[in-house]
Amino acid sequence: MNVPRPPTPPFANEPPETGAFFARDRQWHPAALTPAYKTSVLRSPQKALLSFGNTLSEMTGPVFGHNILGDLDNDLIHNYARPGEAAIGPRIIVHGKVLDERARPVPGVLLEFWQANAGGRYRHKKEGYLAALDPNFGGCGRAITAADGSYALRTIKPGPYPWPNGVNDWRPAHIHFSIFGSGFAQRLITQMYFEGDPLIPLCPIVNTIKDPAAIEQLIAPLDMAATIPMDATAYKFDIVLRGRRSTLFENRLEGN
Amino acid sequence: MPQPLGSLKETPSQTGGPYVHIGLVPNFCDIAGVWPTDLGASMVNTRTLGERITITGRVFDGLGAAVTDCIVEIWQADATGLYPSPSETRGSSDPNFAGWGRCPANAETGEYRFETIKPGRVPYPGGGLQAPHISLWIVARGINLGLNTRLYFADEAVANAEDPILRRIDPPARRATLTAARAGAAYSFDIHLQGPRETVFLDI
Numbered sequence: 001m002n003v004p005r006p007p008t009p010p011f012a013n014e015p016p017e018t019g020a021f022f023a024r025d026r027q028w029h030p031a032a033l034t035p036a037y038k039t040s041v042l043r044s045p046q047k048a049l050l051s052f053g054n055t056l057s058e059m060t061g062p063v064f065g066h067n068i069l070g071d072l073d074n075d076l077i078h079n080y081a082r083p084g085e086a087a088i089g090p091r092i093i094v095h096g097k098v099l100d101e102r103a104r105p106v107p108g109v110l111l112e113f114w115q116a117n118a119g120g121r122y123r124h125k126k127e128g129y130l131a132a133l134d135p136n137f138g139g140c141g142r143a144i145t146a147a148d149g150s151y152a153l154r155t156i157k158p159g160p161y162p163w164p165n166g167v168n169d170w171r172p173a174h175i176h177f178s179i180f181g182s183g184f185a186q187r188l189i190t191q192m193y194f195e196g197d198p199l200i201p202l203c204p205i206v207n208t209i210k211d212p213a214a215i216e217q218l219i220a221p222l223d224m225a226a227t228i229p230m231d232a233t234a235y236k237f238d239i240v241l242r243g244r245r246s247t248l249f250e251n252r253l254e255g256n
Numbered sequence: 257m258p259q260p261l262g263s264l265k266e267t268p269s270q271t272g273g274p275y276v277h278i279g280l281v282p283n284f285c286d287i288a289g290v291w292p293t294d295l296g297a298s299m300v301n302t303r304t305l306g307e308r309i310t311i312t313g314r315v316f317d318g319l320g321a322a323v324t325d326c327i328v329e330i331w332q333a334d335a336t337g338l339y340p341s342p343s344e345t346r347g348s349s350d351p352n353f354a355g356w357g358r359c360p361a362n363a364e365t366g367e368y369r370f371e372t373i374k375p376g377r378v379p380y381p382g383g384g385l386q387a388p389h390i391s392l393w394i395v396a397r398g399i400n401l402g403l404n405t406r407l408y409f410a411d412e413a414v415a416n417a418e419d420p421i422l423r424r425i426d427p428p429a430r431r432a433t434l435t436a437a438r439a440g441a442a443y444s445f446d447i448h449l450q451g452p453r454e455t456v457f458l459d460i
Contacts, residue, residue: 016342016343016345017342017343018343018345021460023459024266025266026401026459028265028266028268029266029269029400029401030268030269030400030401031400032399032401037271037398037400040271042317042318042319042321042450043317043318043323043396043398043399043449044398044399044400044449044450045449045450045454045455045457046450046454047454049457049458049459050457050458050459051458052420052424052459052460053381055378055380055381055386055421056333056339056378057331057332057339057378057389057406058391059343060339060341060343061341061343062331062340062341062354062356064295068291068295070290073290073291079290080287080289080290100264101263101264101265102262103262103264112280113279114275114276114279114280122275122278123278123285123286123287124274124275124277125285125286126274127274138282138287138290139278140278140279140287140290141290142291176270176273176275176276176279178279178280179267182342182343183341184331184391184393184460185404187329187393187402188267188269188402189270189271189272189276189395190267190268190269190270191270191273205270208270208400209268209270213265214265214268217265217267217268218268218270239267240264240265240266240267241267242266243263243264
């Protein structure tokens with residue numbers, strides 16, 4: 001049995017990231033209790049969180065080498081399809097950069113994606129929507145950011161789908177993202193929405209976020225510059241992870 | 257107008273939803289062949305240094321029902337207290353220890369399980385040592401922002417008593433919510449999202 005080797009910095013000429021993270025703005029994120037999203041009612045902690053400054057346990061985190069990736073990991077059109085076949089649906093490219101709050105690119109970050117197929121159906125045994133499965137679409141992918149923080153995936157545009165919350169709630173088309181950073185305190189899951197989708201403002205999960213500007217941060221615009229003529233349209237989705245405090249002129253305490 | 261700072265806002269979180277397994281543990285949910293094994297399924301091998309332990313537990317909702325669709329990730333130091341991370345500048349950690357693990361709850365029982373080693377002590381900023389601990393991150397349908405907490409070890413009473421994080425928990429009776437009970441080499445650590453035994457969750 002093998003386990004991952006301890007990582008080396010993905011770009012060895014860069015010094016390792018070692019500072020403490022900026023405090024998380026919990027007004028920008030959704031609250032834990034958001035009654036219009038009913039499942040949150042019994043799954044939201046009710047007591048105050050314990051806040052404390054980062055220790056090494058939060059400032060360090062797992063990183064993953066490009067060697068874990070297969071050739072089709074970021075190609076959801078083909079990574080589950082039978083040889084010579086392809087997933088059905090509008091072909092799209094999703095690309096962007098992972099940045100930190102200081103607007104610096106974050107290289108070597110593992111991104112994991114999952115989504116419904118073009119009909120709005122997930123490949124999952126708990127999924128009951130009547131839309132058909134696509135035998136050539138699994139719905140998962142992953143990528144690791146390059147030296148400039150960039151990533152890209154090829155997929156089909158997911159469909160919207162109804163879900164049991166209110167009597168007639170629909171999820172806007174979306175792609176789920178899981179993002180690692182260089183520290184465990186940066187760990188994040190979010191969802192990317194598509195510019196112009198009229199279901200976005202109606203969705204109780206979208207609306208767990210209070211600030212309209214924060215919601216806009218999750219909406220990917222059509223990016224004609226990145227389209228592939230006669231092949232795929234493109235959407236741009238940049239992701240921002242928590243930044244680390246600058247250590248300029250800072251007194252370094254013993255053991256820090 | 258002064259110059260803009262040029263800083264950005266963190267991308268806001270959204271729930272992992274009910275199908276989080278597709279992206280994080282596709283082999284677990286019968287999407288085979290996209291990649292060979294689910295990431296984080298094993299943390300140790302036969303050469304890993306340190307005391308072998310298992311950690312099992314369940315996550316409970318506000319009605320006391322096990323959350324059977326959650327995923328738990330853990331992050332910990334090796335047996336000497338070093339993290340397998342580029343951000344670890346004090347030395348090189350055990351090359352046979354991954355430090356990070358990921359486990360989906362059992363779809364029927366809700367149980368999660370990790371086979372790992374007991375971590376060493378890690379310094380606290382400003383001096384002193386933290387008690388041995390494991391950091392946890394929990395996501396599920398209905399959880400809008402992943403929940404952070406820590407596991408401490410019941411048989412480390414002396415270290416726990418001086419741990420700067422545990423000591424900040426008030427009332428002190430709630431410290432027990434972060435302490436895993438030991439039986440042989442097995443620790444059990446249940447997490448309560450709400451109620452009188454609500455786990456202390458962390459704003460890190």
